Amino acid sequence: MSNRAARRNRSGSAADRLGLGSTSVEAPVAPVCDIEAWLATYQPRGKSWRSTPEAPLGFEGWDGVADFVRATVGRFLEREGQVSLFTARTLTRAVTELALFAAEQGTTVSSTTVLNHVTVQQFDQALAKALRARVKAAPARVRAKVETAGTSTIASQVGTARRVGQALNPRGGWPAASERRHRYLSLPYTSAEVRLLEDQISRNQGIARRNGEAFLVLGLGAGLDGRWVAQVRREHVEDLGVDGLMVHVPGRAVPVLREFEERLRALVDDTPGGGLLFGGTAVHRGAASEAVARIRLDPAGPELELGRLRSTWLVAHLALGTRVPELMAAAGLESMTALSDMAEFVAPLDQDPDRCATAVRVMLRGVEAVAR
Incomplete structure (x- = not known):
């Protein structure tokens, strides 16, 4: 075996080491007690995925979401059974980013408000917007690489956040895979x-x-x-x-x-x-x-x-x-x-169907309504 092949078997592909794909060699499963001990002391480091050159972003709000993140990951791992420490790290980072994003939007951090389809889609949008800013600021010669790596990261981490949400909050408005649309909305209040x-x-x-x-x-x-x-x-x-x-x-x-x-x-x-x-x-x-x-x-x-x-x-x-x-x-x-x-939440022009049809016709003709 060549030195290059040996290195690849030991450490996986470059994408694996960056957390952008699955490992080429299955990581050993860590004892649950080891993961629990690691999770209890977990602290996010580095820059947030939503960080941009103009607006660097770390994890300043970690203390406010730490208990939620640890409890959420713990519950999910209980359902999944034993996993590798690498998988636990990937899950925890994704839930951390999602919880911090929700908190910064003014959302009360809880399983129902964070682990739902709308919040995950808004999170997806925020990551995509930050990536566009990083790509724009990158030197021309590396923009394609930055965009490719970033797109892969977003897909992986949003997918992780969605998987956790669907498992722990099945009533979170998750569409079937065939119905899933790239929409970002918070429902208006009545x-x-x-x-x-x-x-x-x-x-x-x-x-x-x-x-x-x-x-x-x-x-x-x-x-x-x-x-x-x-x-x-x-x-x-x-x-x-x-x-x-x-x-x-x-x-x-x-x-x-x-x-x-x-x-x-x-x-x-x-x-x-x-x-x-x-x-x-x-x-x-x-x-x-x-x-x-x-x-x-x-x-x-x-x-x-x-x-x-x-x-x-x-x-x-x-x-x-x-x-x-x-x-x-x-x-x-x-x-x-x-x-x-x-648009679908805008009330009709009139509750009476006939009057509503008349009002719509008048409006779309571009004339003033006539009092009758």
Whole structure:
């Protein structure tokens, strides 16, 4: 056997060593006790898969999801039986990245909210977006290699996250393989669910109530989710008087829906200069998730998910007839995928079928409706 072949048998292919494929030589199965001991002390290292040259990302929020990750991987391994330590590492890294992603979106970290089809698809989208940024920043001579390796990693790790989710949360909305579509959406709240959230949040006290009010106003009124809502300061809100309010976030300005203007003004008036609208002054990764966890809600009611507030805002604008180009700009969307996903949640023009058909015909003719 050549030296090259011997090295390949000992260590597997290059893709195997990078965790991008299956090993060419089956790794020895580790005793369960060894994996349990390793998992108890696991700490993620290096850079997140969602890291980009412009926005380096590590694992700053690990402490907030560590217990969930260890419990989730432990439960999954109990179902799977003995596995190699390499497999345990792959599983744990995938669940860690998924949990941190969900927490940064303001999702309460639990099996039902993290291990579901929607969250995994959004995670897939976030990884793909980060990969595009890394490919763009890479030297031209290696871009193809970066893209190939990154695409393989995404497929492997998203597949791992999906497998864990399907095993531990079978009611997570998983489509059959033949029905699986590349869609990324958080379901909008119904009007009844919004009323329940409003009522439950109003029953909180102190900073928790402040957090909840800011999430509702900025989410339902301006479409801001966990990526932006915990970074909005008093100075980012522009009051135009009778012309309403604008919330400025990086790269865009978002007009606030009229029904939320007075509530936003109240938040601004109650925020000191330099302060964050949702409370405090310091911006840190995971702040939105921590604030969501602080808010007490009825377990029987809807959970507070910032992505769902944003989806509800999108549906509200579609129902108002807001033009697509302007809505995409205000929402910071790069494609129409999110809007096409939300279209099915827009209420009909009229509950009466005949009147609805008439209203649709009038609208599509491009003429004003005639009062009868």
